[in-house]
Amino acid sequence: MAKNFYQILGVKRGASTKEIKQAYRKLAREFHPDVNPDNKKAEERFKEINNAHDVLSDAEKRARYDRWGNKWEHAEAFEKARAQAGAAGNSQQFQFDVNDLGSLFRQGRGGGFEDILGNLFGGGGTRRGPMRGQNSEYTTEVTLEEAYAGTKRTLEMRSHGPCPTCGGSGQIANAVCHFCQGQGTVVQPSRMEVKIPPGARDGTRVRLKGKGSGGVGGGPPGDLYVVVKVQPHSRFQRKGDDLTTEIEVPVEDAVLGGEAQVETIGGKRIAVKIPAMTQNGKSIRLAGLGMPKLKGKKKGDLFAKVRLVIPDELNDRQRELFEQLRAERNSETPAEAKAKA
Numbered sequence: 001m002a003k004n005f006y007q008i009l010g011v012k013r014g015a016s017t018k019e020i021k022q023a024y025r026k027l028a029r030e031f032h033p034d035v036n037p038d039n040k041k042a043e044e045r046f047k048e049i050n051n052a053h054d055v056l057s058d059a060e061k062r063a064r065y066d067r068w069g070n071k072w073e074h075a076e077a078f079e080k081a082r083a084q085a086g087a088a089g090n091s092q093q094f095q096f097d098v099n100d101l102g103s104l105f106r107q108g109r110g111g112g113f114e115d116i117l118g119n120l121f122g123g124g125g126t127r128r129g130p131m132r133g134q135n136s137e138y139t140t141e142v143t144l145e146e147a148y149a150g151t152k153r154t155l156e157m158r159s160h161g162p163c164p165t166c167g168g169s170g171q172i173a174n175a176v177c178h179f180c181q182g183q184g185t186v187v188q189p190s191r192m193e194v195k196i197p198p199g200a201r202d203g204t205r206v207r208l209k210g211k212g213s214g215g216v217g218g219g220p221p222g223d224l225y226v227v228v229k230v231q232p233h234s235r236f237q238r239k240g241d242d243l244t245t246e247i248e249v250p251v252e253d254a255v256l257g258g259e260a261q262v263e264t265i266g267g268k269r270i271a272v273k274i275p276a277m278t279q280n281g282k283s284i285r286l287a288g289l290g291m292p293k294l295k296g297k298k299k300g301d302l303f304a305k306v307r308l309v310i311p312d313e314l315n316d317r318q319r320e321l322f323e324q325l326r327a328e329r330n331s332e333t334p335a336e337a338k339a340k341a
């Protein structure tokens with residue numbers, strides 16, 4: 001097994017940038033081709049040192065290397081593909097490869113996840129025994145209506161299964177299997193339907209047990225999590241399981257009392273009673289017409305917020321009546337009349 005980058009530079013895993021730089025300079029001087037003419041071994045070592053320094057001196061590359069070991073470059077491609085799958089969002093399908101990481105660690109017969117771990121964490125005492133596969137996480141966007149009624153998404157997955165030609169050994173009669181190029185695994189496309197439950201919130205995680213990356217050495221597979229992102233709505237604001245919407249109420253109805261129509265998130269139109277003397281901005285609570293609760297069968301409430309509408313124009317008769325109203329504005333109220341009497 002190849003030495004890890006820290007071993008190559010002769011520094012500890014937690015080494016500072018300064019320590020890495022110093023170690024690199026010292027070794028680079030020692031193995032520089034100018035100092036070692038026609039020395040193949042020194043040349044190899046020089047390349048190795050430069051390669052290790054290239055990764056460990058770059059904070060981002062180093063973090064990825066620390067996490068994924070020698071397969072860090074593949075991990076980058078995987079993370080990118082994963083981010084794209086997440087960004088694809090609203091599309092009904094998105095593609096990803098749940099077993100990419102599992103397969104990365106299984107590449108190369110004899111080697112494996114345990115060896116990489118052993119290699120990374122100081123060589124001594126390699127871990128043995130089965131290991132659980134990685135969990136995977138994907139994001140999907142839904143509309144508020146979809147979150148209300150519940151919906152489905154189809155995941156198109158490419159998972160790795162044993163090669164049918166060589167049975168997973170990567171070899172046929174001591175020759176490299178041409179079908180899987182010696183990998184022992186082949187890509188198998190599959191589809192899976194994910195149910196987004198009614199009442200799903202922004203950030204709700206739907207767990208698909210055992211649909212993550214495959215395990216290693218007989219270990220169980222990881223889980224797949226589908227993370228829900230709920231799109232904002234033009235007419236409804238959501239707060240927990242409650243919704244708020246606006247209703248327009250003509251000024252005469254707000255004063256005298258009346259009725260207004262409200263459209264619910266479920267698509268129904270219902271009549272709402274407007275009490276007399278309703279002020280602008282007043283919220284009218286409509287119990288049980290909000291979002292379904294994730295647990296149980298109850299629903300949140302819908303709050304209809306009143307917006308007073310003043311007429312755009314008046315005919316002569318209407319103007320006359322409003323003028324009369326204005327003239328009466330300072331007249332005494334029934335309460336005042338009663339108090340006087």
Ligand SMILES: [Zn+2]
Nearest residue numbers: 163166177180
């Ligand atoms: Zn094969």
